[in-house]
Amino acid sequence: MFSEKNIPKLIILTPIITVFLVAFFTIYFFIQNQYNYFEEESIRLEKEYLQRQEDILKKEVDYIVNYIEFHVNHNTKLNEEELKNEILKFTETIRYGKHGYIWIHDTNYYLKAHPFRQDRLNTYDIDLTDAIGTFITKEFIDKTVKSPKGVFIEYFWQKPGEVNFSKKLGFFRLYEKYNWVIGAGLYVDDIQKSIFENKKLLEEKIDKYVRLIVFISFLVILIISLLSFLMSKKITEVFQKYQENVKKKELLLEDINKNLEEKIQIAIEEAQKKDRAMLHQSRLARMGTMLSMIAHQWRQPLSEVAGILMELETASKFKKVDDKMIKESVDDSNKLIQFMSYTIDDFRNFFKPDKKKVHFYIEDSCMEAISLISASVKNHHINLYYNIKMNYEIYGYKREFAQVLLNLMSNAKDALIQREIKNPTINLEVDYIDTYAIVTIKDNAGGVENEYIDLIFEPYFTTKSSLQGTGLGLYMSKMIIEKNMGGELSVENVDDGAIFKVKIKAYNE
Numbered sequence: 001m002f003s004e005k006n007i008p009k010l011i012i013l014t015p016i017i018t019v020f021l022v023a024f025f026t027i028y029f030f031i032q033n034q035y036n037y038f039e040e041e042s043i044r045l046e047k048e049y050l051q052r053q054e055d056i057l058k059k060e061v062d063y064i065v066n067y068i069e070f071h072v073n074h075n076t077k078l079n080e081e082e083l084k085n086e087i088l089k090f091t092e093t094i095r096y097g098k099h100g101y102i103w104i105h106d107t108n109y110y111l112k113a114h115p116f117r118q119d120r121l122n123t124y125d126i127d128l129t130d131a132i133g134t135f136i137t138k139e140f141i142d143k144t145v146k147s148p149k150g151v152f153i154e155y156f157w158q159k160p161g162e163v164n165f166s167k168k169l170g171f172f173r174l175y176e177k178y179n180w181v182i183g184a185g186l187y188v189d190d191i192q193k194s195i196f197e198n199k200k201l202l203e204e205k206i207d208k209y210v211r212l213i214v215f216i217s218f219l220v221i222l223i224i225s226l227l228s229f230l231m232s233k234k235i236t237e238v239f240q241k242y243q244e245n246v247k248k249k250e251l252l253l254e255d256i257n258k259n260l261e262e263k264i265q266i267a268i269e270e271a272q273k274k275d276r277a278m279l280h281q282s283r284l285a286r287m288g289t290m291l292s293m294i295a296h297q298w299r300q301p302l303s304e305v306a307g308i309l310m311e312l313e314t315a316s317k318f319k320k321v322d323d324k325m326i327k328e329s330v331d332d333s334n335k336l337i338q339f340m341s342y343t344i345d346d347f348r349n350f351f352k353p354d355k356k357k358v359h360f361y362i363e364d365s366c367m368e369a370i371s372l373i374s375a376s377v378k379n380h381h382i383n384l385y386y387n388i389k390m391n392y393e394i395y396g397y398k399r400e401f402a403q404v405l406l407n408l409m410s411n412a413k414d415a416l417i418q419r420e421i422k423n424p425t426i427n428l429e430v431d432y433i434d435t436y437a438i439v440t441i442k443d444n445a446g447g448v449e450n451e452y453i454d455l456i457f458e459p460y461f462t463t464k465s466s467l468q469g470t471g472l473g474l475y476m477s478k479m480i481i482e483k484n485m486g487g488e489l490s491v492e493n494v495d496d497g498a499i500f501k502v503k504i505k506a507y508n509e
Helices: 004-074 080-092 136-146 188-317 323-350 362-379 398-418 473-484
Strands: 100-106 111-113 151-158 165-175 180-187 358-361 383-388 393-396 425-433 436-443 488-493 498-507
Touching: 004 080, 004 100, 004 165, 004 180, 004 188, 080 100, 080 111, 100 136, 136 151, 136 165, 136 180, 165 188, 180 188, 188 323, 358 362, 358 398, 362 383, 362 398, 362 425, 362 436, 393 398, 398 425, 398 436, 398 473, 398 498, 473 488
Parallel strands: 383 425
Antiparallel strands: 100 111, 100 180, 151 165, 165 180, 358 393, 393 498, 425 436, 436 498, 488 498
16 A cells, blocks of 8 residues: 555545545534534523513513602692502503513502403402413512512413413512502513524524635635645656666666675775784884883993993903902893893783783782883983872783883873973872772873864874874773773873873772
């Protein structure tokens, strides 16, 4: 289904299906929301309309009460009975709404005014019942007496001129001076009809809105489908070109793969040659270091041998040579020559590579490296200090570890000589932190240039002249400490020089 041939179809169908689903669910939830809104709005409209009708009833009754009070308070011509008759006749003429009118009972259940029950005026009306048998006159008057400010009551009554009964909502208020219960009513089916008409208008409005949204959604789907088709056509062309390029590259890769093994073999051989060259250069550098240090170690004993020979020569000229003097001179010379011979053995053993890892004390390697470089630094008037705070065992290649320390101190010595530092100093310190032995070699040669500090462990990188360095010493030192012995070799600048730090796992017995 998801092959390369089907990608153009997927490009067309994916946005169309996505938009269709989004539109479908959007329309569905929108319509659902609109109908929920319709239900809520219908309930609200019904409540508001009923409230308005109740307000109309209350307003009509309040109007009659105000009318009565006004005429009672301002009457100057009529007696009380005449005034009552005038008021009752007036109330029978009032109409509101479609079937609305006013009627009056007194608190003794007598009908005083009614536009459609003229034959029952001034009669005892307590036996009047509605369509379901409720004694409505009694209910009207009793409830109004309890709530003289006004009360709403539902009952069933005939509309004027009709036979069937309808549900009616009435409002009643007591006019206490005359003990009149004034009533007004509205037929509920008239109210329901108005509510139904309002609901119908609202429903038509919502339906129109829904149809508009549906139309717009389908129009959007159509536009996106068209755009997807056009984009798919363009993408198909690009994809075909891409396939052609891929085929060309596949052919090229096949051709490369045919010769890849041969090229890899050539690259491996070249890398091996480079490695051998690096090792050879490293050995030559070690040999140069060894010869330089042998020269420094031999300088003093050679001077002493030369002094012995000069003393013999002088004594011979003055005829003062005897067997004892010759024997003493030969013995002293042999001791010096033997010391020089031991020096060669020390250097040869020192630079001989270790074959396997062993446990050794870190102080032994430090002192071995110090003994080899001490003559050289002394010859250049460099102060070499060491402080071995802790002497734990470490595991690795003993000679190679000592060579690393010797190389770091040699680099410090060369930097001090090259920069002609006054009061040149090298400090070697051994400490122990969190199960690790920490060897630091610090000088006061001014530090490593910031632009070079990230490069000094790279192979063939050196700040010395070509006659003084190969750029392999620090690289090989880092390989010995980190790859061969699992430690860490780092450098940082301090105020007046550089600190090289060797961190390696220690074993506390």
